[in-house]
Each structure stands twice: as structure tokens, then as C-alpha cells.
Amino acid sequence: MSVSADPYTVLGVKREATQDEIRKAYRALAKKLHPDLNPGNKEAEERFKQVSAAYDLLGDAEKRARFDRGEIDASGAETPRQNYYRDFAEGGPRAGAQRYESSAGFADFAESDDIFAELFGRQGAGGAGGAQLRMRGADLPFHLHVDFLDAVNGATRRLSLPDGSTLDVAIPPGIRDGQMLRLKGKGRPGIGGGPPGDALIEVEIMPHPVFRREGDDIRLELPISLSEAVLGGRVDVPTPTGPVTMTIPKGSNSGTILRIRGKGVSRRDGTRGDEYVTLTITLPKDPDPDLENFVAGWAGGKRYNPREGAKG
Amino acid sequence: MLEYEEFCLRAELEGGVVEAWIAAGWLIPEPSEGARRFSEADLARARLIHDLHEDMGVNDEGIAVILDLIDQIYGLRRSLRDLSAALATLPEATRTRIQEELRTRRLPARA
Numbered sequence: 574m575s576v577s578a579d580p581y582t583v584l585g586v587k588r589e590a591t592q593d594e595i596r597k598a599y600r601a602l603a604k605k606l607h608p609d610l611n612p613g614n615k616e617a618e619e620r621f622k623q624v625s626a627a628y629d630l631l632g633d634a635e636k637r638a639r640f641d642r643g644e645i646d647a648s649g650a651e652t653p654r655q656n657y658y659r660d661f662a663e664g665g666p667r668a669g670a671q672r673y674e675s676s677a678g679f680a681d682f683a684e685s686d687d688i689f690a691e692l693f694g695r696q697g698a699g700g701a702g703g704a705q706l707r708m709r710g711a712d713l714p715f716h717l718h719v720d721f722l723d724a725v726n727g728a729t730r731r732l733s734l735p736d737g738s739t740l741d742v743a744i745p746p747g748i749r750d751g752q753m754l755r756l757k758g759k760g761r762p763g764i765g766g767g768p769p770g771d772a773l774i775e776v777e778i779m780p781h782p783v784f785r786r787e788g789d790d791i792r793l794e795l796p797i798s799l800s801e802a803v804l805g806g807r808v809d810v811p812t813p814t815g816p817v818t819m820t821i822p823k824g825s826n827s828g829t830i831l832r833i834r835g836k837g838v839s840r841r842d843g844t845r846g847d848e849y850v851t852l853t854i855t856l857p858k859d860p861d862p863d864l865e866n867f868v869a870g871w872a873g874g875k876r877y878n879p880r881e882g883a884k885g
Numbered sequence: 886m887l888e889y890e891e892f893c894l895r896a897e898l899e900g901g902v903v904e905a906w907i908a909a910g911w912l913i914p915e916p917s918e919g920a921r922r923f924s925e926a927d928l929a930r931a932r933l934i935h936d937l938h939e940d941m942g943v944n945d946e947g948i949a950v951i952l953d954l955i956d957q958i959y960g961l962r963r964s965l966r967d968l969s970a971a972l973a974t975l976p977e978a979t980r981t982r983i984q985e986e987l988r989t990r991r992l993p994a995r996a
Contacts (some may be wrong), residue, residue: 661926662959669926674960
């Protein structure tokens with residue numbers, strides 16, 4: 574650490590090195606050791622001082638020649654530099670460089686954690702004793718699977734939050750797939766007395782085995798027997814609020830659509846959409862000899878053409 | 886605060902060079918009543934740019950990258966310093982707990 578260390582050794586060059594070699598050696602060392610590139614590294618600073626002093630001497634051909642002839646020695650060649658930039662930065666002994674400092678590269682930390690939001694979230698350069706940071710808390714995103722009928726009729730669901738607490742979410746009747754629910758103030762706490770963020774709940778409605786939804790209306794296919802189709806009758810039909818009895822008119826076809834008023838999806842004004850029932854005539858599972866005999870002897874069955882209007 | 890001429894003199898830079906550095910955003914003088922004023926920090930930064938250019942042979946593109954990274958590092962160091970000061974105010978047990986947590990997190994990286 575001696576100040577009068579041999580400048581050739583300090584720069585790691587031979588005595589007969591050219592000026593260009595000396596300059597190159599100095600550049601390589603300066604890149605590694607410059608105090609502004611090594612904030613907080615005392616050792617680098619000490620070595621940089623020696624390297625600078627050595628280059629002061631050897632970098633100048635005239636001074637170097639005098640040194641080589643023994644006219645001057647290495648001591649006293651070190652002229653301390655006044656300040657480095659780092660002394661002004663990061664709230665060092667002399668402040669003033671804050672406006673150059675950037676935390677833009679750490680914004681991801683600010684998003685992930687309250688403490689880091691406080692650290693890195695400050696806007697630009699605050700300067701010494703800048704204004705107290707007051708920020709609204711972050712919104713908390715959730716994804717919620719809602720049963721089809723809960724979405725139609727409304728329900729209350731309990732969410733478990735990451736911190737172990739729970740949150741009761743009222744699902745309004747008639748909510749749509751992909752709709753966002755915003756629970757005010759249920760997000761992350763605010764910073765510096767700022768208001769808390771909101772919980773943002775994205776709703777995904779699960780499909781139903783029987784019902785389909787079209788806007789405010791419910792659609793379903795209802796299998797009916799051949800005799801119900803031919804003779805008409807009263808059948809039980811499922812609706813979102815429970816089964817109702819519906820009259821099937823005499824002579825109903827497959828594809829006939831019947832409407833049940835007010836059994837669809839709840840609307841905001843308290844009314845409901847309708848349920849549309851599409852009839853599907855369904856023969857018995859196993860072939861029925863009686864039915865076959867009857868149809869074979871049924872003269873009318875050969876006289877009408879159901880494909881009349883369906884010619885290519 | 887330094888006037889423009891005094892700044893150039895003390896930074897041992899020609900006016901044209903200083904103008905170019907300001908235009909590049911490497912130096913940001915404070916505007917005050919029409920005239921630009923420079924701080925001691927600006928002076929030290931100018932010396933750093935000078936060192937990068939002259940002593941280390943970095944070209945203009947390289948200097949832009951280095952300054953950007955340096956500004957990030959100093960911003961990060963300030964944040965770490967603040968964090969460390971904030972941690973120092975915590976009770977002993979909490980700080981020990983944080984220390985242990987950090988140790989376990991760093992173990993796999995060493996292996």
C-alpha cells in the first residue's frame with residue numbers, strides 16, 4: 574500500500590514498455606478500479622489511487638524519462654483528486670446527484686411488495702427530505718369460478734385471501750362471464766396514510782349440463798316421448814329456480830320451442846328473462862314390437878312427406 | 886452553484902463538449918432565471934464522463950450505457966441504504982429472523 578510503490582509494478586508493465594502499452598495498461602485498470610464504478614469498495618479506491626499516481630508519472634514520456642533517470646521518485650506524485658461523483662450520489666457525504674439516480678429498473682420490485690414499493694416507488698428524484706410519500710394501495714386481483722346457477726340467481730361466496738383472512742363476495746344475480754367485481758378498499762393497504770386498493774374479482778361462469786344462457790334468457794333441450802308429442806300432456810321442466818309444470822300441446826314436433834315467461838336470468842330491475850324449451854322427440858331406448866307393428870300398419874305415415882320443404 | 890463559464894473552466898472542458906453532454910442528457914443543469922446553473926455534483930459527474938472518455942477509452946454509445954447503469958446502481962444503493970437504516974430500527978429478534986431467512990435463501994446459490 575506504500576505510496577512510493579514502483580509505478581511499473583503498479584501498472585503491471587515492463588520497464589521497457591512503450592507509452593502505448595502503458596496507456597493500455599492504465600485504461601484496463603481504470604475500467605476495473607474507478608471509484609465511481611466501485612462505490613463502497615475501499616480496496617478498489619486505494620488501488621485506483623496508486624494506479625493514477627503511477628500513470629501520472631509514466632503516462633507522460635518526459636516525466637517518465639526523469640523518473641527512469643532517478644531525478645524524481647514516485648512519492649508525492651499522487652495528487653488527490655477533489656471529489657468523485659459517488660460522493661454526491663446515493664445520499665453520500667455530499668448530496669446533489671439524486672436527480673440523476675434512477676429506480677426505473679426496479680419497478681418490478683415496487684409492484685411485488687409494499688416495502689419495496691416504498692423504496693423504489695418514489696416518483697423521480699425527491700431531493701433531500703422530499704415530500705412524504707402517500708400512495709393508494711395496490712389492487713388485488715382474483716379469479717373466481719362461479720356455478721352457473723349462482724350466476725343466474727345470485728349468491729354469496731367466500732374468498733380466502735393470501736394473508737389467511739377471508740372475504741365474502743356477494744355475486745349479484747345475472748352476473749355475466751368475464752365480468753369484474755370491484756370490492757372497494759379490500760385490496761392492499763395504502764402507503765403513508767393513502768387509501769387501500771380494491772379487490773378486483775374476475776368472474777368465470779362454469780357451464781351447466783342442461784341450461785345454456787343467451788343474454789337474459791335460458792335455453793334447454795327437453796326430451797319428450799312420442800305419446801307426449803302426439804297426444805300432448807303436462808311435463809316437469811327444470812328451470813334455474815326449480816322445476817315447473819309445462820303443457821305440451823297436442824302434435825308438438827322436435828324443434829318446437831316453448832317459452833316459459835320469467836324463468837330466465839335475473840335482471841337488475843328485478844325482472845327475469847325467459848326460458849326457451851326446445852322439444853326433442855325421443856323414442857324408447859329399446860325397439861318396441863308394438864310400436865313397430867302399429868307404424869307398419871299406419872296408413873297415414875306413408876302419405877305425408879316431412880321433407881317437402883327441404884328439397885336441395 | 887456555478888455559472889456556465891465557471892463550470893467549463895473547473896471541469897476543464899470546452900463549451901462545445903459541455904453543450905453536447907447536456908444535449909445527450911448526461912448532464913442536467915438546473916435552470917434558474919434563464920441561466921443554467923451547475924452544482925458540485927454536476928462537476929463531479931462531468932469528471933466521471935471525462936474519465937470514461939479519456940482514461941478508459943469508452944466511446945459515446947458506451948458512456949450512455951454506463952451512465953444509465955451507474956444511475957441505476959446509485960439509485961439501488963440509496964434504496965439499500967434506506968432499507969438497511971429501516972431494518973436497524975427493528976427489534977433484535979426480527980432482525981435475526983430476517984438474517985436467517987436471507988441465509989437460507991442464499992445457500993442453494995452457493996452450492
